[in-house]
Amino acid sequence: MRADAVQQHRRSVGEFHRSLRGQQPAQDHARHQRFGSAHPPLLRVGNAGVLTLAALSSLIVPASASAAARADSTSPVRPALLPGADASRGEAYLAVPAQDPLNGIASATAAGCLSRPRQCPQLLAGAAVTALGGALVGGWLGYQAGHRAARDECDTRFAGLPAADSQVQTPETADGLPAPMRFTPADLDPAHSPCDSLYDHVNARWHATATRPDDQSRWDVPAMLQDRSLALQRRLAEQAARLELPTPAERIVADLWTTGMNQHRINAEGISPLRDELAAIDGLQSPAQIEAHLHALTAAGINPVFGFGVDRDMDARDTQIAYAFQGGLGMPDRSYYLTDDHVEAALGYRAHVAHVLRLAGDAPADAERQADAVLALERRFANASTPWEELNANLTHYYHPVSLAEADALTPGFRWSALFQSLGVAPPDRFSLPTPGFHQEVAAALTTEDPATWRAYLRFHTLDSASPFLGDDFVRAHHAFHARTLQGQDAMPPRWKQVLAAIERVAGEAISELYVPVAFPTETREAVNALVEQITAALKRRLQVVPWMDPDTRATALRKADRLRTRIGHPERWPDWSGLHTESCGYLRNLRRATAFVQRRELARLGAPVDPSTWRMTAQTVDGYYDMLEEEPYIALSAALLQPPYFDIDAGPVNYGAIGVVIGHELSHAFSAESSQFGIDGGLQGWWSDADHQRYAALSARLAAQFDQQQVDGVAINGQLTASENMADLGGLSIALDALLHVTDNLTDPVPDRLGIVRDFFVGGAVTHRRLHTAQRLRQDAETDVHAFGAPRANVGPANLPAYAQAFNCTPGTPMTRTDAERVVYL
Known part of the structure; x- marks a missing residue:
């Protein structure tokens, strides 16, 4: 899961843009509740001024309350809030239906005349003035309400959103989210020997029963975890759309969610949001004009050429x-x-x-x-x-x-x-x-x-x-080629997933701000931190004896290991969204404005010092990476990644084989051929000797040859394309296993089953590589993905470790056993 600075930027330029729309202050629903109750039939008042105030209140305030919300219930109703949400900002009171205000005035005036006949003329005059004033104020309020309705005609936060999709792709837990995948011993298939294929031994039973959702061209563990993340993001977006006083991040998510879900408006607009852009293109007649247009597209962050x-x-x-x-x-x-x-x-x-x-x-x-x-x-x-x-x-x-x-x-x-x-x-x-x-x-x-x-x-x-x-015709056309033709994905994702994908592209960090408080508990960060410390210590132990490094290189590698840092879960601070305002209507227009805004913010970084707190992924993305260009290089693990089967706080050795190997994988990138070009402070400075390069290249070539012999459903793995990631996998396995055994060897009560722990370690890693795919997606990944996948990724690395054959009692000559001459030793 490596994503160095430049490569990550190349893949994601234009992807992380933000959106924000200002809103009017929320109305005071508590005030409506107080004055909206029915008056007694007869009000006893002492003078015309009191009567006027009461009558005016009975006319104006209930009228504004009834304009804001009408319901038959007298109880305040809270929207369902996720754990960690601020309920006080989300109250949506349903006001009591107001009594007819003219009846209220008549009742109050009649009561005054009966109790004080001599003051009846004054009371009647006061009632008349009150009615006239109330009519004028009511008319003004009605105008304001109509003006707001015209301005916010496409605001669908409280009505018109599509019903929840009925499609259920995975089992759900009690909280309604897709159930996390957890390994159980029942998953193991004794019909497939671990000495023939670890992948089949661990995953064959899953393959026999699992189905790939129609809206997924690849169904693997990251996709399953992303599905769970999306289900939670959907709840957060729906909740944000109902908040009365949203934070800037909540307002961004709410605006994009509601305008994106308003398919009626999007279909009605057709391609009109692109009218100006298309007209500009139609006017291009010369190379100079085309060049200037490419300049403008670059400023807007939407240049298709580069x-x-x-x-x-x-x-x-x-x-x-x-x-x-x-x-x-x-x-x-x-x-x-x-x-x-x-x-x-x-x-x-x-x-x-x-x-x-x-x-x-x-x-x-x-x-x-x-x-x-x-x-x-x-x-x-x-x-x-x-x-x-x-x-x-x-x-x-x-x-x-x-x-x-x-x-x-x-x-x-x-x-x-x-x-x-x-x-x-x-x-x-x-x-x-x-x-x-x-x-x-x-x-x-x-x-x-x-x-x-x-x-x-x-x-x-x-x-x-x-x-x-755009409208449904364009959405279907886009899916037909980019998903169905290229990847074999038959069904389109439901609308809510499409909108969340757009939010991720243009405001991913905004939804991260909502996601982290409800999805990433403190105990997870603490447990992963402890695991990182153990694996980093194992890395340093192994660097001291790694055979392919010269002594000077080894010394530099150890200093580099001391400088490595880890970022777990999410950034420590969130971006400021206050500089961007979008319209209350217009999905694509909002996205375009957000894209241009972020491009301007991107350009403002030219010549500026590096912000060391920047992340290159969002918290809700299932991923991890190593950034080698920082002054203090670091690895990052997202919040969405740190859940079963990668990390389970109660999983023990399985954790070392799953997230432990991922941590070791990212750490290993610091000692790869690519990282040899960057010094311990992230600058462009080589620190390997020529002999180091030659020995590393020989190891990498031998491992690439092993992967070249692997196939997935008849499609060959490209060992050269995946060479760097395969070396990192091998390094991650060695480091994480070392960390596990170091902890295990210090346990005395009870005496651990060392071989059983090692078996659990390898099984935990194999679970994370289970996968289903379409033929088209398999072919595309084999040609473009720098990671191996499926059975080759689960099998080749462990087969190079002597501990694997020992733990499973594999005899020489079996597919998962390699001789000393065949074995590749990296870290």
């Missing part, structure tokens, strides 16, 4: 520079355009392009012609793109610092100096232009391609990227 973001300067870690990454493709990888293996997907993509353009109103013949042009231009970009395997093998491919003058000379036809000027930032001394061949090809295409081709490309990608947030 990614643009801000991150640490690899060679000056105390500051931040811009990075421009290759992009431009509508299919997952350059191989989809350049090899015969993906002809069917390419044909499907062409049909998808034409279909989306037709949905936008283009004539069928024009849509077909434009689809050919789009595919041809993207194939040109694919030819100029650096293969993913090459980028992954050497992180310095992401670092190619150039001055503005050097960049302009490198890409005639696209002026980087003009781009920075259009972004409204000071011209930088330098920025990183990785994969320069790709950017040169884009610049050449600006001048050599017909402007009509560029218009078709930009028009399609504007529509396609917005399709999940």
Whole structure:
């Protein structure tokens, strides 16, 4: 689960944007409750002033109460609140129906006349004035209510939300959330020997009964945990939408949730939210105009041609520079355009392009012609793109610092100096232009391609990227290609999951602020911290004897291990959302505004010192990563990751084999070939000898060869593509097992069953690799995922540890037993 700074940014640029809409102050429902009760038939008053005040109150205040809410109950009703929520801010009182105010005035006036006949004329006059004043005030209140209704016509917080989806994908617990997966001894299948396959021994019975949900192309442990996280996020979003006095983060979530769930409005708007963007594209007639349009898209954070973001300067870690990454493709990888293996997907993509353009109103013949042009231009970009395997093998491919003058000379036809000027930032001394061949090809295409081709490309990608947030026809079209054709996912996720996915993209940290208090108990952080300390100590013990490091390298590695830090669960502070205001209506418009806002906040980091508290994932994302560029490199584990089967506070040895291996995996990345390029303080400085590099490369090649022999459902694993992650897996297994045995060896009462504990360790790890998938998703992951998966990932690492064969009593020659000559020893 490694995600270094630049790679994570490349994958997620434009993903973490925020949204905020201001709201009017909540009405005082307690006041409505007090004055909304029925008056007695006869009120005894002492003078006309008292009567006037009482009558005015009976007219105005109940009228405002009844305008705010009508119900038959007299009891205050609280919305269901999750644990940790502030109930006092969420009270939604239902006011009592007001008595007819004119009847109240008449009753009070009659009572006064009967008790004090001489004052009856004054009372009648007072009643008349009161009625007139009340009518004027009531009319004003009615105008205000109508004005608010017109302004907030699409605010669906209290009505019109779709009913809960009836689809149930997994068993639920008493709290209504999907049940967490926990290992039990009954899961083990004696029909499959652990000496043949640990994966089958642990997971065959699960495979025989488990089903993949129709809206999932891959159903593995992270997907199951993410499903549970989403169920909780849904509750939080629904709750936020009903709060009277939301915090800024709650208001963001509420706004995006309610506008996203308002499908009637979204369908009625059609593509009107894109009208200005499409009109701008239709007006592009020259290379200069197209270049300027790409500048504008970059400022808005929606440039489809190349990614643009801000991150640490690899060679000056105390500051931040811009990075421009290759992009431009509508299919997952350059191989989809350049090899015969993906002809069917390419044909499907062409049909998808034409279909989306037709949905936008283009004539069928024009849509077909434009689809050919789009595919041809993207194939040109694919030819100029650096293969993913090459980028992954050497992180310095992401670092190619150039001055503005050097960049302009490198890409005639696209002026980087003009781009920075259009972004409204000071011209930088330098920025990183990785994969320069790709950017040169884009610049050449600006001048050599017909402007009509560029218009078709930009028009399609504007529509396609917005399709999940448009009407039902566009949502279905987007799913049909990107999910069904590419990944074999038949069913669309329910609407609520689609909206939560959008919230994650544009305001993930806002929902984190709601998620953490109810999903991440303090005892979990404390227990994981203790586990990290044990595993870090084991890492240091193993570094002292690792055979492939020179003495000087080992000494530096130990100093680096001392500097490693761990971030558990969530950031210590949350972003400020007060600078962003969105409309009360308009789902896509809110998303666009949020995207541009975050891009401006991103650009404001140019030249600024690094914020050491920044996280590269949200708390509700099931993931972990190692960041090697920090002054004090660290590993991070999300709150959503720290639940069964990865972490169970009562699981004992199983925890070491599950989350313990994940922790060891991330720590191992600090001592990989990629990290050898970055010194102990995160700067770009090598610290391995040439002999270290050669010995490590030999170990990695041997492990890659073992994975090259593995298949999943007939599809081969790419040992080179997954080499770095496979080495980290092997290191994580060794470190976590060392930590477990060190704790076990210090136990004397009772004497532990050492072999049984080791078996539990390996079983706990194998559970986390169980997986179901579609054929399309299997193929895509095999070509693009830097992690191995399924049985190969569960089996190859343990087979390289002597403790495995000892624990399961495997004899030489069995698949899970390797000789000393075959075994790879990393950490």
